[in-house]
Amino acid sequence: MPRSFLVKKYFSSKKPYYRESQLESQSAFVPESFPRAELPTQNNSSALTCCPTNPFLSSMDALPAPLSPITPVSLSPSPLGPLDLSSSPSSSSSSEEEEDGGRTSDPPSPDVIPHIYHCLHCSNSYTSLSALSHHQMSHHQLAHCAPLQQMPSLPAEVSARPAFHCKHCPKEYTSLGALKMHIRSHTLPCVCPTCGKAFSRPWLLRGHIRTHTGERPFACQHCNRAFADRSNLRAHLQTHSEVKKYQCGSCARTFSRMSLLHKHNASGCCPAS
DNA sequence: CTGGGGATGGGGCCC
């Protein structure tokens, strides 16, 4: 089981996939001409939804830090929990360059451009986040969809304990720190200087920059392959194993990746797993 | 169709 279960997920067991859902949300909430660099900052973040803030953070200055070679990875056993094979978001994304295109263009002044918030679910538009949030509740019909400041007291049936609600999405957290970390996934403060793609955390940006530089600091001990991401190396190491990490509960077949086991189950081997 | 690589997201832990 993943360790990350502080967050309560109401609407879907599937994680948001920002390349599609998040970016679509951004385009839905923010006019295309609305520049990332001129979006509202934390001080007035109540006026933004999924809009990144300052793209030129100091984290940009500390970019490609030299990475020490990876030590041999010990492949610990992993539980084979139940898998959610819900339908994929049926994305057919164009290149990321296209998706990011224009987002880092020269920003017009926010004094000139009005803030317009479009509903994700219908064509309605609003001039304030609160109005949009209130409207979107009519779609979700979930009380916790409302921003925190708009619902000072939660109904007992909704939350039996204090929770920190994200004002940008329906998620809620049990600690303020977790909420702040989550909000970065909306503000996306780390922007690639090369392509303009924005990320929630500096290390995500560093990993992305490797796709530009071609740096692959994580080398396989068994072959001459190298990877830009440690997780990908870990997945690759599974290919060197006779017995893979993820095993089918019915046919005892093993797979190097969870996703492959997903596909295997979906193909009908384990209909009632 | 399957297996694998590439890329990216999130929460938790540690400093």
Next chain:
DNA sequence: GGGGCCCCATCCCCA
């Protein structure tokens, strides 16, 4: 409290 890193998970794409 925040940054960096770890680990896990997932999706897309391609051979």
